[in-house]
Amino acid sequence: MIPFLDLKAVNQQYNAELQAACKRVIDSGWYINGVEVTEFEKEFAEYCGAKHCVGVANGLDALTLTIRAWKELGRLKEGDEVIVPANTYIATILAITENRLTPILVDSDKKSYNLDPNKAEQAVNNKTKAILPVHLYGQIADMPAIIDIANRHNLLVLEDSAQAHGASINGKKTGNWGDASAFSFYPGKNLGALGDAGAVTTNDEQLAQTIRTISNYGSQEKYKNIYQGVNSRLDEIQAAMLRVKLRHLDEEIIRRRAISKTYIERINNPSVFPPFFNKQEQHVFHQFVIKTETREQLQLYLEDKGIETLIHYPVLPHTQKAYKSMHNIVMPISEHHANTVLSLPISPVLCDDAVNQIIDSINSFL
Numbered sequence: 001m002i003p004f005l006d007l008k009a010v011n012q013q014y015n016a017e018l019q020a021a022c023k024r025v026i027d028s029g030w031y032i033n034g035v036e037v038t039e040f041e042k043e044f045a046e047y048c049g050a051k052h053c054v055g056v057a058n059g060l061d062a063l064t065l066t067i068r069a070w071k072e073l074g075r076l077k078e079g080d081e082v083i084v085p086a087n088t089y090i091a092t093i094l095a096i097t098e099n100r101l102t103p104i105l106v107d108s109d110k111k112s113y114n115l116d117p118n119k120a121e122q123a124v125n126n127k128t129k130a131i132l133p134v135h136l137y138g139q140i141a142d143m144p145a146i147i148d149i150a151n152r153h154n155l156l157v158l159e160d161s162a163q164a165h166g167a168s169i170n171g172k173k174t175g176n177w178g179d180a181s182a183f184s185f186y187p188g189k190n191l192g193a194l195g196d197a198g199a200v201t202t203n204d205e206q207l208a209q210t211i212r213t214i215s216n217y218g219s220q221e222k223y224k225n226i227y228q229g230v231n232s233r234l235d236e237i238q239a240a241m242l243r244v245k246l247r248h249l250d251e252e253i254i255r256r257r258a259i260s261k262t263y264i265e266r267i268n269n270p271s272v273f274p275p276f277f278n279k280q281e282q283h284v285f286h287q288f289v290i291k292t293e294t295r296e297q298l299q300l301y302l303e304d305k306g307i308e309t310l311i312h313y314p315v316l317p318h319t320q321k322a323y324k325s326m327h328n329i330v331m332p333i334s335e336h337h338a339n340t341v342l343s344l345p346i347s348p349v350l351c352d353d354a355v356n357q358i359i360d361s362i363n364s365f366l
Contacts, residue, residue: 002345002354004308007187009349011194014244018194021240033216036239041199043246044183047166048175050201052208055234056215059162059184062198063095063132065232066158066180069210070130071099072227075156080129083155085115086318087334088134092160093317095182096132104128105318107331111276113137113289113341117145124149130156135164135174137312138190138256138286139277143169143177158182161201163286165191166253171281175201185242190256190286191249193238252348256285259346259355263288266359272298287312288346290362295342298365305361310343 011018025036037055045053056062070076078100084092087108096103104123109116115133131150133141143159150157157178164174165183175181185197202208213220218229257280264274273291277283289312292298299309316338318326344358 001306002308002357004310004343004345005188005347006349007192010192010347013349014248017244018241021244022237025237025240031236033233034236036236036243037234040234040239040243040246043243044199045201047246047249048173048181048201050176050181051203052201052205054200054208054211054215055239056198056200056211057232057234058196059182059186059198060091060095061215061232062182062184062200063091063158063160064098065211065215065230066182066200066207067095067099067101068214069207070156072210072214073206076101076129079127081125081127082130082132083120083123083128084132085134085136085334086316086329086331087113087337088136088160088317089313090317090320090322091162092132092134093323102127105326105329105331107333108337110333112139113337114139114141115146117142117149120146121149124153124155128153128155130158132158132160133178134160135167137275137289138164138167138284139275140164140167140169140174140282147177162186163189164284165189166249167284168281176203179204180207185238190252190284191242191245194241195235195238197234197238197242199234253284255348256346257283259350260285260288262355263344263359267362269363269365272362285346287343289341289343291337291340292342293340295340298362299342301365302358302361305357307358307361308345311341312343314338
């Protein structure tokens with residue numbers, strides 16, 4: 001069986017380093033907001049090219065706390081509208097509605113699956129206060145166009161970078177394009193912890209400090225609370241794990257791109273369409289997503305061949321029971337994607353023999 005993602009094998013590569021990092025934390029006797037968190041925040045900010053990084057408990061909190069901080073700073077208020085792609089995981093929308101702002105869904109670009117800047121600009125009105133682009137599947141959105149729109153309309157930009165650690169345009173990485181960027185380090189991400197973890201990067205010192213304060217019970221000084229905060233801190237052991245894996249992230253991206261190149265060059269089944277991207281640096285292939293009108297049949301065929309595949313994402317946020325008020329919204333391109341995309345196995349430990357087996361199986365599918 002070729003698993004979709006073998007996390008045990010991914011982490012086994014760095015077993016000695018991870019165990020040493022874990023032991024370092026255990027032996028330190030300091031388990032919350034310690035040296036490992038401080039050092040990871042510095043290292044990840046430097047990796048992204050940003051001035052500040054604030055570790056939080058998970059990727060959803062990274063999004064939610066950034067919007068909350070903007071509200072506390074008077075830059076957003078309840079009822080403001082946020083432009084967001086319809087083609088995304090529900091967490092992106094949850095962060096907006098949790099803060100009692102209004103998500104304005106925009107259909108995706110046909111080729112990249114990402115936010116279509118032209119449609120985004122058409123959605124701008126006097127209630128629009130922010131744009132929340134998602135770097136879906138590991139491909140950075142058209143940030144130059146999005147930043148241009150934001151500058152002309154005086155909008156905040158929050159990048160959802162949960163799937164795109166290391167992706168860049170002209171050398172500028174995700175995490176350093178918008179006013180802030182939210183990252184997830186869920187174990188399956190390209191930079192994955194061994195549990196839940198997340199972070200916000202920004203060049204805005206006031207925003208970074210506000211997020212850090214809210215995430216620590218609203219407190220900067222013990223027993224003195226500025227905000228009605230929450231407990232959302234990056235765990236010390238997870239920070240230690242992430243410091244190990246960050247050192248290997250770029251080499252893992254190289255392997256992901258090599259696998260993707262092989263897939264694209266050798267999959268020749270006329271019913272299967274590979275992902276589109278402009279330049280390799282813009283995509284870190286968190287997922288390798290093909291498109292086919294015969295998805296169910298192909299998925300079953302590959303399963304019979306011992307190949308596990310997944311669908312990202314079969315049910316879009318605006319069609320979920322959680323958002324009944326959005327059920328009248330129609331997003332034809334995003335909905336077509338949801339019905340036709342299929343994610344193939346891809347990871348830094350996927351061997352060439354497995355890649356060849358996957359390709360041969362797809363090419364033999366009628």
